[in-house]
Amino acid sequence: MTDANRRDVQAFFGARAAGWDVRFPDDGPAFAAAVAELGLRPGDAVLDAGCGTGRALRPLRAAVATAGWVIGADLTPAMLEAAVRAGRQHDAQLLLADVARLPVLGQSLDAVFASGLIAHLPDPDANLRELARVVKPAGVLALFHPIGRAALAARQGRTLTADDQRAPSRLRRLLTATGWRLSRYVDEPERFLALAVRRD
Numbered sequence: 001m002t003d004a005n006r007r008d009v010q011a012f013f014g015a016r017a018a019g020w021d022v023r024f025p026d027d028g029p030a031f032a033a034a035v036a037e038l039g040l041r042p043g044d045a046v047l048d049a050g051c052g053t054g055r056a057l058r059p060l061r062a063a064v065a066t067a068g069w070v071i072g073a074d075l076t077p078a079m080l081e082a083a084v085r086a087g088r089q090h091d092a093q094l095l096l097a098d099v100a101r102l103p104v105l106g107q108s109l110d111a112v113f114a115s116g117l118i119a120h121l122p123d124p125d126a127n128l129r130e131l132a133r134v135v136k137p138a139g140v141l142a143l144f145h146p147i148g149r150a151a152l153a154a155r156q157g158r159t160l161t162a163d164d165q166r167a168p169s170r171l172r173r174l175l176t177a178t179g180w181r182l183s184r185y186v187d188e189p190e191r192f193l194a195l196a197v198r199r200d
Helices: 005-015 030-037 057-064 077-085 124-134 149-155 168-177
Strands: 045-049 069-074 093-094 109-115 137-146 180-188 193-200
Touching: 030 057, 030 109, 030 193, 045 057, 045 124, 057 069, 069 077, 069 193, 077 093, 077 193, 109 124, 124 168, 168 180, 168 193
Parallel strands: 045 069, 045 109, 069 093, 109 137
Antiparallel strands: 137 193, 180 193
């Protein structure tokens, strides 16, 4: 990520961090349901990439239990500060980090959870390869959003087109090219979830 990209992302989310959870107060069950589909076990290690205010951290901690390791990484200091205000630092190690260069050992994680992340990646190929680097073979990636593609496009005042990054054929190609295999794809009004498995 270039310095200009980084500043743009930090400015966009920094201005919204304080009111983020207030804007989306009912998303908790959707996050918990998506985390459940990762199939995490007690003792697993998991990263919430672009964790924002940390809405997935509590269910991730519950899934891996006290023996597990949960990391919440975000590029925007204000988002991590909001996570701390919400008490979510007790559920994870919070890191100010760019998903393009994660301070995480290769093949050290069992899974990555990423909510709303892919739309904000300036170089999805390189960034998804970086996520693949830190995940063990057969580890899982969950790309999630608490509303589906069409509902999100309507919320943002745009038209959903065939070249949408999360369209099934385009996403499948992107994941395949970056070390993943798409294993499940759900695009419903109330959620978007793509699960991918790290290839050997």
